[in-house]
Amino acid sequence: MIDLRSDTVTKPSEEMLDFMKGSQLGDDVYGEDPTVNELQEYVANLFGKEAALFVPTGTMSNQVSLGILTNPGEEVIADANAHIFIYENGAPSRWFGIQIMPIPSEDGAMPIEKIEQAIRPDVYYLPKTTVIELENTHNRHGGTILSLDYIKSVHELAKKNNIQMHLDGARIWNAHVATKTPLSEYGKYFDTVNVCFSKGLGAPVGSMVLSSRENIKKAWKIRKTLGGGMRQVGVLAAAAKFALVNNLHKLIDDHKKAVAFSLLMQKSGLFHIDEAKVQTNIVMVDLLHPIDMTIYVAELKNQGLLINAISKSRLRAVFHLNNSMHDASEAANIMTQVAKTYIDKLN
Numbered sequence: 001m002i003d004l005r006s007d008t009v010t011k012p013s014e015e016m017l018d019f020m021k022g023s024q025l026g027d028d029v030y031g032e033d034p035t036v037n038e039l040q041e042y043v044a045n046l047f048g049k050e051a052a053l054f055v056p057t058g059t060m061s062n063q064v065s066l067g068i069l070t071n072p073g074e075e076v077i078a079d080a081n082a083h084i085f086i087y088e089n090g091a092p093s094r095w096f097g098i099q100i101m102p103i104p105s106e107d108g109a110m111p112i113e114k115i116e117q118a119i120r121p122d123v124y125y126l127p128k129t130t131v132i133e134l135e136n137t138h139n140r141h142g143g144t145i146l147s148l149d150y151i152k153s154v155h156e157l158a159k160k161n162n163i164q165m166h167l168d169g170a171r172i173w174n175a176h177v178a179t180k181t182p183l184s185e186y187g188k189y190f191d192t193v194n195v196c197f198s199k200g201l202g203a204p205v206g207s208m209v210l211s212s213r214e215n216i217k218k219a220w221k222i223r224k225t226l227g228g229g230m231r232q233v234g235v236l237a238a239a240a241k242f243a244l245v246n247n248l249h250k251l252i253d254d255h256k257k258a259v260a261f262s263l264l265m266q267k268s269g270l271f272h273i274d275e276a277k278v279q280t281n282i283v284m285v286d287l288l289h290p291i292d293m294t295i296y297v298a299e300l301k302n303q304g305l306l307i308n309a310i311s312k313s314r315l316r317a318v319f320h321l322n323n324s325m326h327d328a329s330e331a332a333n334i335m336t337q338v339a340k341t342y343i344d345k346l347n
């Protein structure tokens, strides 16, 4: 079975499992797990941050970050398709009493003038704009990359208005390998950063909040409140370290698979793909013909391809460590054949 549903579906390799077995463990709620402590220091250093905190998921990492930066009643500016807005069950309002101000964009880069317009004036009856959140790469926009120039412009605007910045960097690794921008450069422009080890890097579990020492002290309290204090979790931190050291450079192969897949799909004339947006490991595929998406996805599965539909006419293909270049072309073949058969039946 070829699985293009997400880059979260990878399974740990034998080498990763061996590395995990050999890890030194302690109770991390006491801060005594040496493997976790080492990973926190290692990743904080990569991004030029003072400190870090290991958490179970990217969702928790984003939420802990927002909890650090805000007070109840405040507002966070984010892209209208941001993960924190769409896919986190309203957690910002639920846990921290804050709201998101969503701004539509083409590719995750909210227009600067729209951000500026969205910043609330300092009036007693308006919520205070406390944070601007960026997502890089951007999941729902199809793995698009935010340029460093764009990030700098947003940062400049934020600082001028005394607003903090959060980066949802679940896939910042993909942006890093695609653009060769040092991770420490990304780190400079954000007060808090979420990174995930369980996406393209291929670890089974784990994310991290990166920030100042003072903010990470707050993060410890929020993580505990959310139920994210884990015990001998070095066994998972070891997987994350293994993934970083061994798999980071392999992400570029996933980007190549995405391009190869897109080219084949375009050739068929049955799908539309915005090629300019095929920048990393995610490809958004639009159906050009009226095909029932539920039937289509079910038939793809029958033919050996797992893929998610994100609307009635759009599918999302995600390339990762556990699929090959051959899988990428085979997936395009299956998608084309199944679509052709469906259309032929209609005619």
Ligand SMILES: Cc1ncc(COP(=O)(O)O)c(C=O)c1O
Binding pocket: 056, 057, 058, 059, 060, 062, 083, 135, 137, 138, 139, 168, 170, 171, 196, 198, 207
């Ligand atoms: C951009 C982005 N942020 C955050 C998350 C949340 O990660 P998790 O599933 O570990 O909670 C995801 C998950 O896919 C994501 O794509």
